[in-house]
Amino acid sequence: MEFTRKNRQLLSRIATNDRHGENSPYFDGWKAYDSNPFHPIHNPDGVIQMGLAENPLCFDLIEKWIRENPDASICTAEGLDKFKDIAIYQDYHGLREFREAVAKFMGRVGGNRVTFDPNRIVMSGGATGANETAIFCLADPGDAFLVPSPYYAGFARDLRWRTGVEIVPVHCKSSNNFRITRAALEEAYEKAQRSNINIKGVIITNPSNPLGTVLDKETLRSLVSFVTDKKIHLVSDEIYAATVFSSPRFISVAEVMQDMDCNRDLIHIVYSLSKDMGFPGFRVGIVYSFNDDVTNCARKMSSFGLVSSQTQFLLASMLSDDEFVGNFLRESSKRLAKRHHVFTKGLEEVGISTIKSNAGLFFWMDMRPLLKEQTTKAETELWRVIINKVKLNVSPGSSFLCSEPGWFRVCFANMDDKTVEVALDRIREFVLQGKEENNHEADKSQARAQRWRKQNLRLSFSSSRLYDESLMSPHMISPHSPIPHSPLVRART
Amino acid sequence: MAIEIEKPSSVRLSKVAISKTHGEDSPYFAGWKAYDENPYDEIHNQSGVIQMGLAENQVSFDLLEKYLEEHHEVSSSGKGAPGFRENALFQDYHGLKSFRQAMANFMEQIRGGKAKFDPDRIVLTAGATAANELLTFILADPGDALLVPTPYYPGFDRDLRWRTGVKIVPIHCNSSNNFQITPEALEAAYQSAESMDLKVRGILITNPSNPLGSTIQSSVLNDILDFAVHKNIHLVSDEIYSGSTFSPSEFVSIAEILRNRNYKDAERVHIVYSLSKDLGLPGFRVGTIYSYNDDVVTTARRMSSFTLISSQTQHLLACMLSNHEFTQNYIKTNRERLNKRYDMIIQGLKKAGIECLKGNAGLFCWMNLSPLLNEPTRQGELELWNIILNQVKLNISPGSSCHCSEPGWFRVCFANMSEQTLRVALQRIHKFMEQRKVCSVNQ
Numbered sequence: 001m002e003f004t005r006k007n008r009q010l011l012s013r014i015a016t017n018d019r020h021g022e023n024s025p026y027f028d029g030w031k032a033y034d035s036n037p038f039h040p041i042h043n044p045d046g047v048i049q050m051g052l053a054e055n056p057l058c059f060d061l062i063e064k065w066i067r068e069n070p071d072a073s074i075c076t077a078e079g080l081d082k083f084k085d086i087a088i089y090q091d092y093h094g095l096r097e098f099r100e101a102v103a104k105f106m107g108r109v110g111g112n113r114v115t116f117d118p119n120r121i122v123m124s125g126g127a128t129g130a131n132e133t134a135i136f137c138l139a140d141p142g143d144a145f146l147v148p149s150p151y152y153a154g155f156a157r158d159l160r161w162r163t164g165v166e167i168v169p170v171h172c173k174s175s176n177n178f179r180i181t182r183a184a185l186e187e188a189y190e191k192a193q194r195s196n197i198n199i200k201g202v203i204i205t206n207p208s209n210p211l212g213t214v215l216d217k218e219t220l221r222s223l224v225s226f227v228t229d230k231k232i233h234l235v236s237d238e239i240y241a242a243t244v245f246s247s248p249r250f251i252s253v254a255e256v257m258q259d260m261d262c263n264r265d266l267i268h269i270v271y272s273l274s275k276d277m278g279f280p281g282f283r284v285g286i287v288y289s290f291n292d293d294v295t296n297c298a299r300k301m302s303s304f305g306l307v308s309s310q311t312q313f314l315l316a317s318m319l320s321d322d323e324f325v326g327n328f329l330r331e332s333s334k335r336l337a338k339r340h341h342v343f344t345k346g347l348e349e350v351g352i353s354t355i356k357s358n359a360g361l362f363f364w365m366d367m368r369p370l371l372k373e374q375t376t377k378a379e380t381e382l383w384r385v386i387i388n389k390v391k392l393n394v395s396p397g398s399s400f401l402c403s404e405p406g407w408f409r410v411c412f413a414n415m416d417d418k419t420v421e422v423a424l425d426r427i428r429e430f431v432l433q434g435k436e437e438n439n440h441e442a443d444k445s446q447a448r449a450q451r452w453r454k455q456n457l458r459l460s461f462s463s464s465r466l467y468d469e470s471l472m473s474p475h476m477i478s479p480h481s482p483i484p485h486s487p488l489v490r491a492r493t
Numbered sequence: 494m495a496i497e498i499e500k501p502s503s504v505r506l507s508k509v510a511i512s513k514t515h516g517e518d519s520p521y522f523a524g525w526k527a528y529d530e531n532p533y534d535e536i537h538n539q540s541g542v543i544q545m546g547l548a549e550n551q552v553s554f555d556l557l558e559k560y561l562e563e564h565h566e567v568s569s570s571g572k573g574a575p576g577f578r579e580n581a582l583f584q585d586y587h588g589l590k591s592f593r594q595a596m597a598n599f600m601e602q603i604r605g606g607k608a609k610f611d612p613d614r615i616v617l618t619a620g621a622t623a624a625n626e627l628l629t630f631i632l633a634d635p636g637d638a639l640l641v642p643t644p645y646y647p648g649f650d651r652d653l654r655w656r657t658g659v660k661i662v663p664i665h666c667n668s669s670n671n672f673q674i675t676p677e678a679l680e681a682a683y684q685s686a687e688s689m690d691l692k693v694r695g696i697l698i699t700n701p702s703n704p705l706g707s708t709i710q711s712s713v714l715n716d717i718l719d720f721a722v723h724k725n726i727h728l729v730s731d732e733i734y735s736g737s738t739f740s741p742s743e744f745v746s747i748a749e750i751l752r753n754r755n756y757k758d759a760e761r762v763h764i765v766y767s768l769s770k771d772l773g774l775p776g777f778r779v780g781t782i783y784s785y786n787d788d789v790v791t792t793a794r795r796m797s798s799f800t801l802i803s804s805q806t807q808h809l810l811a812c813m814l815s816n817h818e819f820t821q822n823y824i825k826t827n828r829e830r831l832n833k834r835y836d837m838i839i840q841g842l843k844k845a846g847i848e849c850l851k852g853n854a855g856l857f858c859w860m861n862l863s864p865l866l867n868e869p870t871r872q873g874e875l876e877l878w879n880i881i882l883n884q885v886k887l888n889i890s891p892g893s894s895c896h897c898s899e900p901g902w903f904r905v906c907f908a909n910m911s912e913q914t915l916r917v918a919l920q921r922i923h924k925f926m927e928q929r930k931v932c933s934v935n936q
Contacts, residue, residue: 010632010760011632011788011789011792012630012631012632014630014631014634015632015788015792016788020792022795062581063577075561075809077565080561083554083557083558084554084558086776087554087557087775088549088773088774089776090776125619125799126584126799128799129799129800136507136656137506137507137509137510138506138510140508140509141635143507161796162796162799274584278581278582280584281580281581282803282804283804293510294506300515300517300651301656303620303622304620304656304799305619305799305800306619306778307778307803308776308777308778308805308806309776309777310776310803310809311805311806314805
C-alpha cells in the first residue's frame with residue numbers, strides 16, 4: 001500500500017490524472033462485451049458489439065487488389081528490391097508518392113471540387129495523433145477549444161490529456177437536428193470569455209460522430225466566418241468523409257473556403273484512413289493545414305508518430321490506382337447504405353426513430369420515449385439494461401456529452417449480416433416487451449425494475465476479468481483482434 | 494500607385510509551436526542540408542558531400558532481404574491474403590502478442606540470455622523518438638528536469654523537452670577518464686539543478702552511448718542506479734544500440750544489474766529500445782518501452798495511442814524475429830561487420846594522425862580533432878567543422894551539437910555507406926591532414 005502511494009508520487013501529474021478518459025462508464029459496455037462476446041455458433045447469447053465504429057465491409061475488394069499487386073509489398077519477390085530503400089526512409093516529409101496518393105484520394109472523396117497539395121500533407125499516428133498534434137500547435141496549456149456536442153468520446157483524451165488544453169462544449173439540440181448554429185457558438189464563446197477562458201479555436205467533426213450527418217454549406221460558411229471574426233482556429237476532422245452513402249454529398253471545409261473571404265491561416269483539416277478505408281491498424285493520420293507555420297510545426301512533430309514506411313509504400317500504390325479507388329468508394333457507399341437502411345427500417349417498424357443520417361458507421365438512435373424520466377440517470381439505467389439484458393453494446397449519449405438524455409449511438413458496419421438480424425431481433429423484442437409491460441399494473445413493473453437492477457449488479461461483479469488490465473484497450477477492442485479466448489465476429493458481406 | 498494589401502494579422506500559435514526547442518537550428522542539421530544539396534555518389538557525383546552524420550546501419554541488409562526471399566508467409570499476398578483483414582483492423586494498444594513476444598526474445602538474445610523480458614511489460618511506440626518523449630511525459634511535469642550525461646544525442650533536446658516542457662540538466666563528462674559518468678558528476682548535476690530551482694525527476698542514459706560509441710561499465714551502472722535510489726528518482730536506459738556492440742560480452746544492460754540485485758528498486762527503471770539501429774529499419778518506426786513499474790506500463794500503453802506501430806509492420810517483424818535461427822545469425826553477423834567497419838575507420842584515421850576514443854559499439858566513432866583547433870573553444874570547433882564540411886566535404890557532427898563540454902570532438906558515422914565510400918572518405922581526411930601539416934610547416 002505504502003509502496004503504491006509512494007509509487008504514484010513518483011509519476012507526473014499527466015500520468016496520474018484521469019484525463020486519459022478510460023474510467024468513463026463508456027467503457028463498461030466494452031468490458032461487458034469482452035467478458036461475454038457474441039458468436040453466432042459458440043456464444044449466441046453473448047453481447048453484440050455495437051459500440052465500435054469500424055468499417056470492414058469492403059475488405060474483399062482490398063484483398064483482391066493486394067493479391068493482384070504483389071509489388072506493392074516490400075516483402076514479396078516482386079517488391080523486395082525496394083525493401084532497403086523503404087526500410088531506411090524515415091524522412092518526416094513522408095514518401096512523395098504517398099503524399100501525392102493521399103492528396104489525390106482526399107480530393108476524390110471531396111468530389112474533386114478541391115485539389116489538395118501533397119506538400120501540405122503531414123503524417124501523424126492516426127487521427128488520434130493528428131488531433132493532438134493540431135492542438136499542440138495551436139494552443140497552450142489552459143487554453144480551450146469549442147467543440148459542438150454530441151462529440152466523439154475520445155476527444156477528452158486526444159485534445160486534452162497531454163496538451164493541458166480544455167474542451168468547452170457547444171450544446172446542440174434535437175429540436176433542429178443538432179445543427180451547429182452561429183448563435184450557439186457565439187453564446188458559448190461569450191460565456192467562456194466572461195469566465196476568463198481563452199478560446200483558441202473550434203473543432204468540428206464532419207461528417208459528424210456520433211450523428212452520422214454531414215454539415216451543409218451554410219453551416220460550414222458560418223463556422224469559417226465565425227473563426228475569422230474571432231481570430232481563432234478551425235480544425236475540421238473529416239475522418240468519415242468517404243463514408244457518406246447518400247445525398248447530401250460531403251462538403252469539405254476546403255471547398256467552402258474557396259469562394260469565401262476568410263483567413264486561410266486559421267483553417268486546418270484532420271484526416272485518416274481508419275474509417276474510410278477500414279485500416280485503423282495502419283495508423284495513417286493526416287494533418288492538413290492551410291497555415292505554413294502550422295504545417296512546418298506539425299511536420300516536425302510528426303517525428304513522434306510517423307507512418308511506417310512499409311505502410312506508406314503499400315498505400316501509395318493502392319491509392320494511386322484510380323480504377324480501384326473509384327470502384328472502392330462506390331461499393332463502400334452502396335454497402336453502407338444498405339446496412340444503414342436495414343437497421344433504420346427495422347427500428348422504424350417497432351417505433352424507434354433515428355436522426356436522419358447519410359454518413360458514418362453508426363446511427364443516432366432516439367430512445368427518449370423509453371426513459372423513465374428525461375435525466376442522465378435514467379439514460380444510464382436504460383443503457384445498463386440494454387447491455388446486460390438485451391446484450392447489445394451501444395453507446396449512451398452522455399458519453400458523447402449530449403445535453404439531451406435518451407440518445408444512443410449504434411454502430412452497424414462492424415458485423416456480418418446474420419449478426420445484424422440477431423441485433424435487430426433483440427431490439428424489436430425488447431421494445432415490444434417494454435410496450436406490453438407498460439400496459440400492466442405499476443407494482444408489476446416495479447418488481448421488474450428491481451429484477452433488472454439486481455441483474456445489473458450481478459453482472460457488474462460477475463467477472464473479475466472486467467477490470468483485468470490484460471484485456472484489450474477499451475477504444476481499440478475489435479472483434480477481429482486475435483485473442484484466442486474471444487470468438488471472433490467476422491463481418492462478411 | 495502601389496496597392497496596399499493588408500495581410501490578415503496572423504493568430505498566434507502555441508508557445509510550443511513558436512519555440513525553437515525542436516532543435517532544428519543546430520549545426521547538427523546544417524550539415525545535413527549541405528549533404529542534401531550536394532550528395533556524394535560513387536558514380537555520378539564523386540566530389541559531393543559524404544554523409545557521415547547519420548547513424549544508420551546499412552551493413553546487414555542482405556541478411557534481411559535473404560530472409561524475406563525465403564519466407565513468403567510474411568507477405569500479405571502469399572496465399573490469397575489471409576489475415577490481411579484482421580491485421581488491418583488490429584489497433585489495440587497492447588500490440589500484437591506475437592510481436593511483443595518476438596521483441597522480448599530478441600532483446601534477450603542480444604543480452605546473451607543474461608536478462609529476461611516479460612512481453613506484457615513491452616509497450617510499443619512509433620520509434621525510440623516517441624518512446625523517450627512518452628516516458629518524459631509520464632515521469633516528469635513541465636518545468637522539472639532530467640539529468641543527461643554529456644555528450645548526448647542531439648535529438649534529445651527535442652524528444653525530451655519540446656512538447657513536454659521538461660528541462661535537461663547535463664551531467665558533464667570529459668576525456669580525462671574517457672567520458673565515463675562519475676558519482677561526483679552526478680552529484681554536481683543534481684546540485685546544479687537544485688540551484689536553478691528545478692525538480693530532478695530522473696536520469697536518462699544511453700547505453701551503448703551515442704555519440705561515444707562505447708558501452709557503460711557495470712560498476713558505473715551500479716553507481717548510477719544507487720544514485721537514482723538515493724535521490725528517489727527514475728532511471729531511463731536507452732539501449733537502442735545494444736545489438737550493435739562489437740563483442741557480445743562487453744555490453745551490460747541495466748536489466749542485468751537489476752537481476753543481480755533481485756529486482757530491488759526496479760520500479761524506477763525503464764528501458765527504451767528500437768529496431769532502427771540494430772536492424773537498420775528506421776523507416777518502420779519500431780520503438781519500445783520496457784518498464785518494471787506497473788503504473789508506468791499501464792500509462793505508457795494508454796499514451797501509446799498517439800504513436801502506435803503499424804499493424805502491418807508488427808506482423809512482418811513478428812514473423813522475422815520469431816525465427817530463432819535468423820535472429821541468432823543476424824545478431825552475430827551484424828556485430829562482426831560493424832566491428833570490421835570500426836577497425837577500418839580507426840586504422841584509417843590513425844594513419845592520418847587522428848586519435849579516437851576507444852569504442853566498442855554503435856555506428857560511429859568519437860574522433861578527437863582538438864589538436865587542430867585554432868582556439869580551444871566552441872567557436873574554434875565550429876570553424877574547423879565548417880572547413881571539414883565545405884572543403885573536405887564530409888558531414889560529420891560537431892561535439893558541441895552533442896553538448897560536449899570539451900571542444901574539438903566529432904562524431905563520425907561509418908555504417909551508413911559502402912566500404913568503397915568509406916575508403917574515399919578516409920582518403921579525403923588523409924589528404925586534408927597532409928595539407929594541414931604542410932601549412933603548419935610553412936608557417
